[in-house]
Amino acid sequence: MNLTAERSLEIITEQIERSRRAVSKDTGQSLFVSGLCTMGMAVIVAIVNIIAGNNGFMPIGHLLWIILPLIIWLIMRRLNKDHAHAPVDIVSSLVGKTWWTFAVFTLGFFFLGNIWNFIMSRLCTPSEYVMNNIHISTYVILLMAMAVSIMGHILKKKWLVWFGIIGGLLIAIGDRADIIAWFLGRLCTFKTVGMWFYIKSCPTIFLFALVGLTLPGWILKREK
Amino acid sequence: MFQPLDPLLHAELRLAVMSLLISADEAEFPYIKEQTGATAGNLSVQIDKLSAAGYIEVEKTFKGKRPCTICRITDKGRQAFEAYVEALKSYLQIKNK
Numbered sequence: 001m002n003l004t005a006e007r008s009l010e011i012i013t014e015q016i017e018r019s020r021r022a023v024s025k026d027t028g029q030s031l032f033v034s035g036l037c038t039m040g041m042a043v044i045v046a047i048v049n050i051i052a053g054n055n056g057f058m059p060i061g062h063l064l065w066i067i068l069p070l071i072i073w074l075i076m077r078r079l080n081k082d083h084a085h086a087p088v089d090i091v092s093s094l095v096g097k098t099w100w101t102f103a104v105f106t107l108g109f110f111f112l113g114n115i116w117n118f119i120m121s122r123l124c125t126p127s128e129y130v131m132n133n134i135h136i137s138t139y140v141i142l143l144m145a146m147a148v149s150i151m152g153h154i155l156k157k158k159w160l161v162w163f164g165i166i167g168g169l170l171i172a173i174g175d176r177a178d179i180i181a182w183f184l185g186r187l188c189t190f191k192t193v194g195m196w197f198y199i200k201s202c203p204t205i206f207l208f209a210l211v212g213l214t215l216p217g218w219i220l221k222r223e224k
Numbered sequence: 225m226f227q228p229l230d231p232l233l234h235a236e237l238r239l240a241v242m243s244l245l246i247s248a249d250e251a252e253f254p255y256i257k258e259q260t261g262a263t264a265g266n267l268s269v270q271i272d273k274l275s276a277a278g279y280i281e282v283e284k285t286f287k288g289k290r291p292c293t294i295c296r297i298t299d300k301g302r303q304a305f306e307a308y309v310e311a312l313k314s315y316l317q318i319k320n321k
Contacts (some may be wrong), residue, residue, distance in 0.1 A: 003234055005315035011236060012309070015243035018259050023248070086255060087248030 019087070021223070026086035027095055028220025030076060034099070035213030037072045039206050041065065046202035053198040065110065069103055094154045102147040106140050137201035141172045144205070148212035155216060163211055171204050227311035230304055232277050237262050237270045242305050245280060245297040253293035271295060279304055
């Protein structure tokens with residue numbers, strides 16, 4: 001029993017700090033991997049959509065988003081296989097729940113929105129369809145911006161909060177108003193504008209995944 | 225006056241284990257081993273002592289095909305840790321006076 005009060009306090013502080021660092025690193029790893037996978041998937045979806053579009057098919061590449069959570073889960077499982085898994089604390093739990101909620105809402109809305117659009121495309125005339133279809137990408141951008149912003153609050157990173165708010169609002173309005181398509185229409189051929197419509201949500205998702213997942217994940221991983 | 229220090233917590237490794245578990249809901253045995261730097265044998269003995277006192281719960285399960293030991297702090301353990309920290313404060317306050 002030759003443990004002094006100071007040494008006891010030192011052990012408690014040291015272990016709590018070690019635990020906080022380990023959890024933070026683990027959360028960073030998850031965000032980093034999720035970000036890289038999302039960015040990679042955005043590139044693949046864009047390529048598939050361009051190929052499908054050039055061959056007269058609908059932009060079917062967007063269906064690949066459904067397997068993204070599975071890919072992330074498999075990679076994380078593989079990475080965590082050989083090392084001790086850090087416990088879940090309040091920060092990592094809130095970050096995880098934020099992205100889980102985002103994934104459920106996005107995939108659910110994506111699925112139901114596409115069914116709605118499919119039915120409308122069969123029932124309505126083209127002019128009615130323009131009024132009745134759901135712009136899925138706009139809502140996905142807003143949901144993603146909300147998730148990024150909430151995560152900024154949880155991780156106490158103000159730049160992330162403001163990136164979510166400003167970036168999300170600007171890009172969602174730009175997406176809904178088809179500003180880039182308008183510019184492309186003035187500068188490029190009709191085919192290029194058509195191609196933009198096949199991939200238009202991919203660059204946005206790529207950018208949000210880079211700033212909202214990969215970058216904070218990398219920062220958390222490197223935090224001392 | 226000095227408050228008595230819980231002898232079960234007043235040992236380096238057991239205190240380190242309890243400090244780790246206090247901020248997390250649960251932790252796996254390899255994680256605790258990694259963070260405390262203890263040997264598996266010594267850690268097992270200390271975990272058994274904490275478990276016998278009812279300070280932690282030990283669940284033996286499987287992660288895929290591999291056996292996995294999960295440790296959880298109990299309410300009794302949380303109370304004991306809080307009492308230990310309070311007692312520690314009294315020692316430090318008297319020393320600082």
